[in-house]
Amino acid sequence: MEVMPDLNSTTRHALQEAILQPRFYTTDFDEVDKLRIAHMQEEFAWMMREFERDYNRNHFVRNDEFLADFDDMPARQAFIEFLERSCTAEFSGCLLYAEMYKHLHDPILRATFKYMSRDEGRHAGFLNKTMADLNVALNLRVLQTRKRYTHFKPKFIFYATYLSEKIGYARYITIYRHLERNPQYMIHPIFKWFEQWCNDEYRHGEFFALLMRSQPELLQGGNVRWIRFFLLAVYATMYLNDASRASFYAAMGLNWRDYDQKVIRLCNEIVTQVFPVSLPIDNPQFYRNLDACVAYNSQIAALAGRTDPLAQAQKTRLRAAIATRLYATYQLTPIPTTAANIWQGLPNFPIYRTSTAA
Amino acid sequence: MRRGLGASLLAGAAIAALWHWYTRETLLRGTATVHLQSEHEHFHLHVDLPSAMEIEPGDTLIIETMPEVAGETHGEITYTSPVRVHKASWLRRNVIKRSSIIEISELVEHP
Numbered sequence: 001m002e003v004m005p006d007l008n009s010t011t012r013h014a015l016q017e018a019i020l021q022p023r024f025y026t027t028d029f030d031e032v033d034k035l036r037i038a039h040m041q042e043e044f045a046w047m048m049r050e051f052e053r054d055y056n057r058n059h060f061v062r063n064d065e066f067l068a069d070f071d072d073m074p075a076r077q078a079f080i081e082f083l084e085r086s087c088t089a090e091f092s093g094c095l096l097y098a099e100m101y102k103h104l105h106d107p108i109l110r111a112t113f114k115y116m117s118r119d120e121g122r123h124a125g126f127l128n129k130t131m132a133d134l135n136v137a138l139n140l141r142v143l144q145t146r147k148r149y150t151h152f153k154p155k156f157i158f159y160a161t162y163l164s165e166k167i168g169y170a171r172y173i174t175i176y177r178h179l180e181r182n183p184q185y186m187i188h189p190i191f192k193w194f195e196q197w198c199n200d201e202y203r204h205g206e207f208f209a210l211l212m213r214s215q216p217e218l219l220q221g222g223n224v225r226w227i228r229f230f231l232l233a234v235y236a237t238m239y240l241n242d243a244s245r246a247s248f249y250a251a252m253g254l255n256w257r258d259y260d261q262k263v264i265r266l267c268n269e270i271v272t273q274v275f276p277v278s279l280p281i282d283n284p285q286f287y288r289n290l291d292a293c294v295a296y297n298s299q300i301a302a303l304a305g306r307t308d309p310l311a312q313a314q315k316t317r318l319r320a321a322i323a324t325r326l327y328a329t330y331q332l333t334p335i336p337t338t339a340a341n342i343w344q345g346l347p348n349f350p351i352y353r354t355s356t357a358a
Numbered sequence: 359m360r361r362g363l364g365a366s367l368l369a370g371a372a373i374a375a376l377w378h379w380y381t382r383e384t385l386l387r388g389t390a391t392v393h394l395q396s397e398h399e400h401f402h403l404h405v406d407l408p409s410a411m412e413i414e415p416g417d418t419l420i421i422e423t424m425p426e427v428a429g430e431t432h433g434e435i436t437y438t439s440p441v442r443v444h445k446a447s448w449l450r451r452n453v454i455k456r457s458s459i460i461e462i463s464e465l466v467e468h469p
Contacts, residue, residue, distance in 0.1 A: 090401075128398070149418070
């Protein structure tokens with residue numbers, strides 16, 4: 001364990017080691033490198049300049065509020081786990097984008113990935129420091145071994161990362177707006193930073209939306225089935241995870257289910273900016289199925305620790321029930337994107353305008 | 359009876375051979391440049407490997423030296439370190455390439 005140099009000396013909590021388990025990805029970098037963006041060069045260059053502006057360069061500056069005593073803050077352990085998960089996600093994103101930067105040759109794509117890696121590393125640092133305030137130390141030695149590099153096809157990375165960035169935006173802004181209206185639930189000052197922070201996530205998503213628009217085949221034909229798959233995977237993963245973290249959301253005055261449904265609605269609206277379909281979240285069967293999955297998942301959690309054959313059989317049956325419900329949800333007729341429901345963008349968020357339209 | 363036993367032994371040997379192939383690793387050694395920053399402003403750890411050491415699915419990379427830092431690095435530290443890459447077998451690499459979709463929850467999970 002490491003000794004953190006400037007911990008809050010008054011803390012009563014024992015030094016804890018952060019659990020950081022970053023994911024290491026590879027992809028077919030040559031395939032990404034072959035992407036042709038010349039026909040939209042001007043828009044990609046505009047996007048790169050947006051990142052170059054570095055809107056949040058001076059945002060992640062801590063103030064005295066971070067020096068307060070957080071020993072008795074509500075849901076302290078759940079908050080630490082939230083920080084660990086956030087730091088892991090940001091750090092993993094930082095590595096993935098840096099690998100793209102290293103492997104690609106197009107100067108605009110290279111620069112854009114480098115800027116996005118900068119943002120993710122900055123977020124990870126801010127979270128890392130907040131963990132240190134709570135007497136949670138990060139053991140850098142866990143990063144010495146990069147195990148089990150996973151591989152995803154480039155298009156899977158584009159769909160999943162786009163959605164991850166956009167749902168990340170939706171999550172952060174929904175928490176921020178809620179705490180803005182209900183400041184009595186502000187359990188830690190870090191949430192005050194979320195409004196501008198989540199603009200980074202939104203902007204990263206804008207880049208992936210542009211990248212997908214530049215390769216129309218990614219948004220047509222059989223790939224529409226992959227888009228529906230990833231939409232469901234992202235929504236269901238979040239819904240199941242948050243159901244098991246209800247106490248954390250309750251500490252912030254949020255009902256996890258209402259919160260998740262708000263986030264899914266916002267994300268589902270945003271994705272119409274690029275995807276030809278979105279999921280039918282107003283179909284009553286949609287949440288009926290997801291709620292059933294939550295119930296099955298909690299039954300699996302209740303069997304944790306039991307290894308007897310009966311428990312194993314029950315777990316298998318419950319997992320099969322989750323898979324069946326998710327498949328049924330996947331089969332629901334999606335909502336086509338039309339001129340009437342397409343996402344118009346965030347108010348006051350910079351958007352690209354062609355020189356002829358300007 | 360004897361034929362059945364022979365077939366079972368053959369199947370067992372085939373499975374053992376496949377498993378041996380799957381788990382076999384080739385060790386590569388080299389020297390990499392490591393860029394580490396761990397502080398409030400930024401947190402990253404990037405590794406520039408020699409060009410002959412391309413990471414592929416299923417590989418494991420081990421950075422042999424890490425600086426002793428007390429929580430924070432005070433700026434980016436760049437240093438060279440011996441590294442080991444445990445190259446996965448062709449079989450493992452291809453199994454991982456074709457099955458990673460089942461690990462998609464890793465890619466889509468966001469805090």
